[in-house]
Structures are given as C-alpha cells and as structure tokens.
Amino acid sequence: MSTPTRGRRPLSRRHFLQVSTLAGGGLLLGARIDLSGGRAALAAAGDEGVAAALNAYVRITPDGLVTIVAKNPEIGQGVKTMLPMMIAEELDVAWENVRVEQGDLDPVRYPDQSAGGSRATPRDFEPMRRVGAAGRALLVAAAAQRLGVPVDELETEAGVVRHRASGRSVRYGEIASAAAELEAPDLDAVTLKDPSAFTIIGTPVPGVDNHAIVTGQPLFGIDVALPGMKHAVFEKCPVYGGRLVRANLDEVRAEPGVTHVLATEGIGSPDGLRSGVAVVAESWWAAENARRKLRAEWDEGAGASQSSEGFERQAEELAKASPQTMLLRYGDVESALGAAAKTVSASYAYPFLAHATLEPQNCTARWVAEGRDGRLEMWVPTQRPERGRALVAEVLGLAESAIDVHLTRIGGGFGRRLDNDYMVEAAWIAREVGAPVKLLWTREEDTRQDRYRPAGFHFLEAGLDANGRLTAWRNHFVTFGEGERAARGAGFRSFEFPQWFVPSYEAGMSTMPLNLPTGALRAPTANAVSFVMQSFIDELAHAADEDPVAFRLELLDGLQESGGEGALDATRMRGVLELVAEKSGWRSKSLPKGSGMGVAFHYSHRGHFAEVVQATVSRAGELTVDQVWVAGDVGRFIVNPSNAENQVQGAVLDGIGQALGQEITLRGGRVLQRDFRGFPLLRMRQAPPVEVHFLRTDHETTGLGEPSLPPAPPALCNAIFAATGKRVRSLPLSRHDLSWS
Amino acid sequence: MAITFTLNGAPTTVDVPPEMPLLWVLRDALELRGAKFGCGLNQCGACTVHVDGEARRSCVLPISRIAGAEVTTIEGLSADGSHPVQVAWKEIDVPQCGYCQAGQIMTASALLARNADPSDAEIDEAMDNVCRCATYLRIRKAVHRSAELMAGARAATATSEQREG
Numbered sequence: 001m002s003t004p005t006r007g008r009r010p011l012s013r014r015h016f017l018q019v020s021t022l023a024g025g026g027l028l029l030g031a032r033i034d035l036s037g038g039r040a041a042l043a044a045a046g047d048e049g050v051a052a053a054l055n056a057y058v059r060i061t062p063d064g065l066v067t068i069v070a071k072n073p074e075i076g077q078g079v080k081t082m083l084p085m086m087i088a089e090e091l092d093v094a095w096e097n098v099r100v101e102q103g104d105l106d107p108v109r110y111p112d113q114s115a116g117g118s119r120a121t122p123r124d125f126e127p128m129r130r131v132g133a134a135g136r137a138l139l140v141a142a143a144a145q146r147l148g149v150p151v152d153e154l155e156t157e158a159g160v161v162r163h164r165a166s167g168r169s170v171r172y173g174e175i176a177s178a179a180a181e182l183e184a185p186d187l188d189a190v191t192l193k194d195p196s197a198f199t200i201i202g203t204p205v206p207g208v209d210n211h212a213i214v215t216g217q218p219l220f221g222i223d224v225a226l227p228g229m230k231h232a233v234f235e236k237c238p239v240y241g242g243r244l245v246r247a248n249l250d251e252v253r254a255e256p257g258v259t260h261v262l263a264t265e266g267i268g269s270p271d272g273l274r275s276g277v278a279v280v281a282e283s284w285w286a287a288e289n290a291r292r293k294l295r296a297e298w299d300e301g302a303g304a305s306q307s308s309e310g311f312e313r314q315a316e317e318l319a320k321a322s323p324q325t326m327l328l329r330y331g332d333v334e335s336a337l338g339a340a341a342k343t344v345s346a347s348y349a350y351p352f353l354a355h356a357t358l359e360p361q362n363c364t365a366r367w368v369a370e371g372r373d374g375r376l377e378m379w380v381p382t383q384r385p386e387r388g389r390a391l392v393a394e395v396l397g398l399a400e401s402a403i404d405v406h407l408t409r410i411g412g413g414f415g416r417r418l419d420n421d422y423m424v425e426a427a428w429i430a431r432e433v434g435a436p437v438k439l440l441w442t443r444e445e446d447t448r449q450d451r452y453r454p455a456g457f458h459f460l461e462a463g464l465d466a467n468g469r470l471t472a473w474r475n476h477f478v479t480f481g482e483g484e485r486a487a488r489g490a491g492f493r494s495f496e497f498p499q500w501f502v503p504s505y506e507a508g509m510s511t512m513p514l515n516l517p518t519g520a521l522r523a524p525t526a527n528a529v530s531f532v533m534q535s536f537i538d539e540l541a542h543a544a545d546e547d548p549v550a551f552r553l554e555l556l557d558g559l560q561e562s563g564g565e566g567a568l569d570a571t572r573m574r575g576v577l578e579l580v581a582e583k584s585g586w587r588s589k590s591l592p593k594g595s596g597m598g599v600a601f602h603y604s605h606r607g608h609f610a611e612v613v614q615a616t617v618s619r620a621g622e623l624t625v626d627q628v629w630v631a632g633d634v635g636r637f638i639v640n641p642s643n644a645e646n647q648v649q650g651a652v653l654d655g656i657g658q659a660l661g662q663e664i665t666l667r668g669g670r671v672l673q674r675d676f677r678g679f680p681l682l683r684m685r686q687a688p689p690v691e692v693h694f695l696r697t698d699h700e701t702t703g704l705g706e707p708s709l710p711p712a713p714p715a716l717c718n719a720i721f722a723a724t725g726k727r728v729r730s731l732p733l734s735r736h737d738l739s740w741s
Numbered sequence: 742m743a744i745t746f747t748l749n750g751a752p753t754t755v756d757v758p759p760e761m762p763l764l765w766v767l768r769d770a771l772e773l774r775g776a777k778f779g780c781g782l783n784q785c786g787a788c789t790v791h792v793d794g795e796a797r798r799s800c801v802l803p804i805s806r807i808a809g810a811e812v813t814t815i816e817g818l819s820a821d822g823s824h825p826v827q828v829a830w831k832e833i834d835v836p837q838c839g840y841c842q843a844g845q846i847m848t849a850s851a852l853l854a855r856n857a858d859p860s861d862a863e864i865d866e867a868m869d870n871v872c873r874c875a876t877y878l879r880i881r882k883a884v885h886r887s888a889e890l891m892a893g894a895r896a897a898t899a900t901s902e903q904r905e906g
Contacts, residue, residue: 076838076874206834213839214827214846216775216815220839223774231769256758285765358779358787358840358873411777411840412873443780642834646876650837653875676784676871685865687877 019138019184022059027176029058029135057131058087060139064159064173066093069103071110072120073383074209075413077705078643079120081208083128085640089200090132090193093172094158100208105385105405113407115383116418116520118605118703121639125701126192133190142179143170158199195637204642209409219409221381224364226436230259231284233291234425234439236276236449239300239669240516243275247296252279255293257286262432270517272395274421278429284440303515304669308455311666312349314512315457315478319347323476323508325484328494330560331504336472340463344543348460348532349730351663353453353521354671354679359411360446361422364438365430376403376430380423381410388420392427403427414654415520419451447679448671451519452664454480454490458532462502468544470555473502480518481511487518489525495567496529497603498537501558516666522654523706526604530710531659531717531731534600538718539727548599548718549581568603572633575695576610577601580631583693584612594618594740595626596722600714606700607707608633611652615719621739623660625688625716628652632692632708635699648708649690655712657682661734746807748773749817759805763797764788766804767814775815775843779871786870789844790814796851796867815843818850825890826850826883833883837874845870849884858888 020028059067068087074080084100103110112123136156143161144151147168154161162169195201212219237243244263253261258281266275277294281287318324337343364379376398382388385405393400410417426439441449456479463472480487492509499505521527541551556570556577577599581587586597594617601610614626630648638644661680665672673679717728724740745754748771755770762781767773767790779787781800788800791813818824822831826849836842845868852859852867859867864884872880 074838076836078837204834206831207836207839209839210831210834210836211822213836213842214815214830215819215822216773216843218774220777222778225772225774283761283765283769285761285769356873358777358785358838358871360778410838412838414873440778443782443784646834646837646879649878650875653877657875675782676780681785681871681873682875682877683871684868684877684880687875687881690878 019180019182021177021180022061025177026059026061027135027138027180029131029138058091058135060135060172060176062173062176064097064171065099066091066097066159066172067099067101070100071103071113073113073115073381073385073407073410073413074102075115075383075410075417077115077120077413077647078207078640079115081205081643082640083120083124084208085200085205086125086128087132089198090129091135092156092158095200095205097159102407102409104407105389107386113385115413116415118607118706121703122606122700125639129192130187130190133192134185134187137185137190138179138182139172139175141182142175146170146175146178201639202637202641205640206642220359220411221362221364221379221408222359222411222440224379224408224438226364226366229364229436229438230280230282230433231287232278232280232426232429232437232439233284233287233442234276234278234429235291235294235296236274236445237298237300238448238671239298239303241270241303242298242300244277245297245299247277247294249277252290252294255286255290257281257283258290260433262429264428267428268395271391271421273424273428278425278432280429280433280437284438288442300669301515306515306669307667308351308665311455311512312457315349318478318510318512319457319459319476321510324510325508327492327507327509328499329506331472333472333474333504333506336504337461337463337474340471341466342464342543343461344464344539345461346536346539346729348458348535350456350528350531351665351731352455352516353658353662354447354450354664354673355414355416355521356447356676356679356681357412357414357416360441360443361416362438362440363422363426364436365426366436367430367434369434373402374431376427377406378403378423378427379406379408380426381408381417382420382423383410383413383415383417384420388423391420392423395424396427396431414522415524416450419519443676444674447674450664451517453521453524453527454487454514454518456490456528460532460536462536462540464540464544468546470498470502470540470558472504473498474506475508477507477509479509479511480514482513483511486511487514489518489520491525492529493525493566497533497568498555500560500562500567501555501570503558503560515669522651523604523709526602526706526710527655527658530600530602531713534602534711534714535717535727535729538598538600538714538721542721549577549586552577552599552601568608572608572697572699573601573603573610575697576608576631576633579693579695580610580612580629583631583691584614584629586612594723596719596724598715598718598720598722600711600718602707602710604710605705605707606634606702607704609708609711611708611711611715613712613715613719615716615723617720617723617738617740619740621737623720623733623738625656625686627688628656628690628712628715630690630692630708631695633695633697633699634704634707635697635701637701638694638696639701644694644704645692647704648692651706651709652690652712653682653687655709656716657686659713659716659731659733660686661732663732742805744804744808746809747811749813755804757804760803763790763799763802763804763807763812767799773814773816777840777843779841784871785841786848787841787844789847789870791847791851794851794854796848815847818846824850825894826853826887829883829886829890833879833886835876835879835883837876841870841872845872845880849880849887852884853887853891857891859884
C-alpha cells in the first residue's frame, strides 16, 4: 500500500509518527502513541522493527477522501464512530469526506485494541487528537511550500488550507503527496485546537455503519462466509467442568449433511478447550439438527451438587459468623452501634445474571497446514482479540505469530466477549477439520454456558444518631471465591460509597467455592453493589425520617478522609444529584398512593450518575415504570451527543430489565433458564421515557458505556417503596408480590 | 426438495430439506445474511422478514410453507436504503450494536403498511422484537418519523397527480 517510509523517526520511546506516500499518490499517517498495550511486542521488535511495522491511522488520497482506521472492537458503544471523530476534528476535515475502516488485530501497530471498562474515551481522547493535529501540521507545511508563504499565515477549514492575505487556497488532496515527503512533526509538540473551535467533537454524528446496518449488509461475526466453509456446533456438559464419558458419535455422523463429529476430553485448563463433541456439517441447520440426535454421557464432576437455593442457605450460615476476611475497617463500629439512637439491619441478595448478547457466541476459523505446522486465520466478534489470540495459541500450542485475527462488528458485548472460549473451540475444530469452519452457539448454549455475573449476599447493619445522622455502617458480604480471593467479578472494591463518608465503617467478606465460570457484566461489581448500597441508604433515610435526596446530600458532606484512587468526587456527585432532583421535580411533585419516585446515585467507570425513577404499582401488584431522569457528569466534553444519549438510555433500560425479571438459577449444577422466556430481556412496551442531562464540569472527558447503569435498579426499587411501602431487598422484582391495599 | 418462491421480486428455487427454516435457507443457501439468528425460537424477532407482506419470524418458518409466497428481506426492502423506514432509522441514529435492527425495520415497515399512523400503544404492541441494547425509545421515535416521511411522500404524489389531472 505504501512506499518505503521517508521522514520516519522514532520520536521517543513513547511516541512515534510515521509519514509515507500512498501508492498512487496521497498521504499515509501512522502513529504509535501509547506503548502500554504492547510493550513486550515492541521490545522484541526493536526501534527499527517498530517503525517499519507502524500502520496507517489516516490515509488521504488525491481526491480529498480521508480514510481513518478504527482500531477498537465495535460492540455498539459507538467507538468506531467516536475515535475517528477525534482524529478528523484536529485534522480539520469535513466529516462527510471521512471513511472509517475497521482495523485488524495488531498489538504492535495499535495500542490496546479492546472494548471494556468504558476506557476508550479517557484513554484515546488526546492521543487520537494528536494524530489528527500532526496530519494537519504536515498538510499546512506542504501548503506553505506550494503557495510560497510562511506557515503561520495559513489556516485550515474542512479539508482546505487557506492563505487569507492573498485569497489563495489549496485542498488537502492536492498536497497530500507533497506532505508525505515532509519530516514527521513531534506528536508531543503539535498544537491542539482550542475546544471552542471544534466542529465535529460535540456535534451529533450518526454511527458510521448505520447505512450498512439498515440495508442488512453482512457486518457481524455471524455473517462471515468463506469459500468451502463448513458449519459447526459444539456440545459441552451442562454442568461446568464435566467431562464426556461416551456418546453415540457414529449415529450422529450418519445424519444428513454431517461431515465430521469430533469428541474431545478438553485441552489445558478449564479456560482452555472444554470437553465436548463438535458436530460439523454443510449448513448450520444440519449441524444443529444432528446435534439434537447426540446422546452423550457425562461425568458431571463436583459441580453437580450446586444449587442457587443451597448457596442462599450457605450464605445465611456464613453471615452468622464473623467475616472470613476483613476488607476495610475504620472507627469503632461496635461502640457507634451501641450508642446509636436507632439501628437498622437488613440483608440483600442479587442473582447470577447472563449477558444474553443478541448475536450468539460465534467465531470463524481457517487452518492452513504448512508442513508439520500451520497458520490460523480467524474472524471473530470479541472484545479482547489480543487475549483471545494468546489463549488460542496457548491451548493449541501455536505461536501467536501464526494466528491472524480479523475484527468484525459485534452484536452486543456487555462483557461476555471479554472471554474467548468460542475462539478456542472454533480454532480447534478448524484445525481438526482442515477446512474453514464457522462455529455458532445456539441460544440455549449461550444462556447455559455463559460466564455469569456472580450472585451475592450482603448482611448490613447501620446506626443513626438522635439527629438522624449516619454514624456506623457494617457490611458482611458473602460472595463466591476461595478464601480471601473473590471469584472474577465477585469482589468488593475498597472505595464503594459510603466508605469514607461514614464516621465508623466495617466491610468484611466470606467466600463460598463455586464451580461455575463468572465474568464481567456491563459495569461489573457496580451493577450489583449499587442496588445494595443505594437501597439500604434509602432505608436509612426513611428510618431517619428524612427526604432521600436530602439524606444523600448530607451523607456526601460527611467525607471523613480521601477515598483515594477510584473514589467518588463528592462535589461532582452533589452536582448530578441536585440536577436530577431539579429535572425530575423531586421536591415539588406529589403523587397518589401507588405511585412514587425513587432516587439513587453511583460512581463507576469514572462517571458520576444520579437517577430518579417514577413508578406506579397497581393494588394487584402490577408494576409500571413511568419515567426515568438521569443526570451524569463525565467531564468536559460529550464527544458525540447523539450516541451519548443512546448509550445512557440503553444502559438505564438494561438496568431496569435486569431488575424486572432477570436471574440465572442453578439446580443440580445446571442452569435452569434456556432462552428469552426464562431470561426475559426488556421489551419496548416496558421501556419508559428516559430523560438524559449532562452536567459539564472541568474534569477529564470519560466514557459512557457503563456508568449510567448501576443507579437504575436501586432507583426503581426505591420508587416501589415510595409507591407501596414495600422494601425490595432481593432481585429480580418478578419474585416479589408488590400488591398493596 | 425443490421449492420455488419469489425472493425480493425475483423467482427463486432452492433444493433443500422441506423442514429447513426460511432463515437458514436465506443465510446459508442464498447468502442473504441481513436476517439474523438470535434465538431460533420465535422469541426475539431478529430474523423477521415479510411473507406476502406480513412480518414473519423466519427462524421457525419451514421452507415448505413458503412455496409460491412472496418473501421480502431487508436486502429487498429498497435497492439503496431509501425506504422511508430505513431513512428514518438513519436520521434518528437508532442503532447501537445494530444486530436486531434489520428485524426491527422489517417489523416496522409491515406495521406501517397496514397502519399509516400508529400510536405509541400500537407501536409497542406490534414491535415485540428484542433490542438487547434497548434502543427502544429511538425505535419508537423512528417509527413515527417513518410515518411522517411516508405521509409526506403520499401528499407529494397526490399533489403531482392533481397537477397532472
């Protein structure tokens, strides 16, 4: 694509810019800005290797079209549109002349190609802008040479360099090739725009794939098709960790369309290839039909005795004893509780949850044998392609360099695709079959073989003084794990509110062993902890006979000492709480019995969010969520206001859907739910209006995929209390009788 | 078994098992991958297509039942994304992940063909498709916008017919 590089030089260990000429004319800009994602790979490559391996973020062709590579996986969070917006803004090109291309996995060329933790905005906001600004500087320098005028007499707008004094101008496309001859500017030294001059950042930009989506073009992992491709399903033991004993493989082989039936005892750790049976056929439907004829006998292993009910009983037993581990303690909780005018205790519980991405897990792989070895080419909807490739390499005993990974658009992430179990399955099947294979899970497998949001149990006690002020807080958190180590996604963070805002505080933890894989679900830990903390705080507000907003504002005034890294900023939280109270009419509205408003706030993923839910419960107990108001503070800029609103509304409705009816239940080690009837996703008729307000504050611009979710479930449950007097201490709501008289 | 039907306006014959669902015939045999697999159980609507003008869930529709029918998929809704529902979807910037949207659009366009100006309640009743990203508020808005665009187009046609008449 490009000729050998000129003007290429490593600018520092951290920053590189590469400028080269496109074959056929034009400018190619490559950059490496932050090495945190691939330090090891870079060290191995050396400076020369690194510079040679740099890839294009930006291509400008003589026709003036600008192509920008989107490096991160797109799961619906809008990153494929947003990161190019940042580059285009500083490059100063018209958005309609920008084309966006998805980058493949390449940890040397692109830093941190992952989707998770709402990190893209804070991580990439300035680096992406610097790439654009460097491109603009090159084009201005080329224009100065062309027009024979000093650089500082030139200005740019929408892909044109202008010399105001003479009225002459030159389009980027005309000087792109000339710019490619120039020396790369120092990325650290380029001048960024004054934000008041932004023309793209801060404007609503529709998703770059919208046209392809509404016309049904093949964009997703499930849509990948290769010549000679076969289709596979992979049956695993319904109890996690179980192993195949025997199966009627020959009968399945005889089914129509079936080309291969492969059994495996599994390879490597439990995170590697699991024991199971792969059925490969000429069409997916044929493979799935044949799989239904499979009669497999499993050694279910130790997991078969587990049940959700058993865990509940076990948690209650553990709560009677002292916590196995003290996570944090300050002040004298015991004395404070003794001296309290009023004490309140309550136990809270939340269930396992599945991710239920609408696009079931899938992956396409092609194995090409080369002598005794071979190469794998993979097309995969994953949130963490680099980790996925490393896992495949480890399990199959391949070098990572023998695996190429293409990123597809992804039909929902929600944290499920941070794990790459389906990649390992597809890779193994493709190698065994020696032909391109697309593996696709059924909905049932997707529901039953997930990596679940862990259930959890909190046993709480708090004290209020005679003035209704919170003086003591004790939490015994019973979760899953081994000893002091909580299972993935099952921990408790040392800065969760109201830590550091209560004069005396204790948080202890006890763990129960679990034979079920757990993982991160959108706003991990926060999505559960917020329900518990913000519901119990609501109980305390009522016990203190105080308004729930006023009680929270007072709590936020009570900072004892800095919560340190990761703790919420009380000023920012007060700001969003005041804003949401104002927008929702919290202080002025009076609702009839059966209707009520609830409030909650939570800080996670660097975002401060406060939410008010208004709900109505009929005497018979039928719940309607009437409306939600959201106030969020994610710093200085809302990069793409259209997507920002969409993300917040979606996350809030996601939280409401979880609270209404979602749970994964274990019995006999098996997941009982199998589809959208057992694990109901929110439908349109259940979706209330969600009014979104952003409070712009002078802080770092941060992400929006997650932090608006956590306050939604507790705000809803608090609204139910306001409407009915019934306190909800466990989810989902479908388990509760909400009727009142 | 050879089955003939009309697909996006073109006569089409496939030779597949009669019980094979239309969805998999479309996706794997005919290489039209706009209709999506979400559940295979008639629960989510990601696979929605039009059969003789009605929105149907193709994942549970055996191909044998399609013989002689007119099937329209998202690829055939318009040649270039110019159907008012597609235009409205882009204008309102509905999609997040986008996986369900073809099914949503097919359900919405079938609704609007029989009800030119549906109320919120009518939209909620007809649009039972799952959107896991919960873009429901924008979907509802985009259905109303589609209705406006279609009404505008009808008014323009009526005016030009009057003029010609």
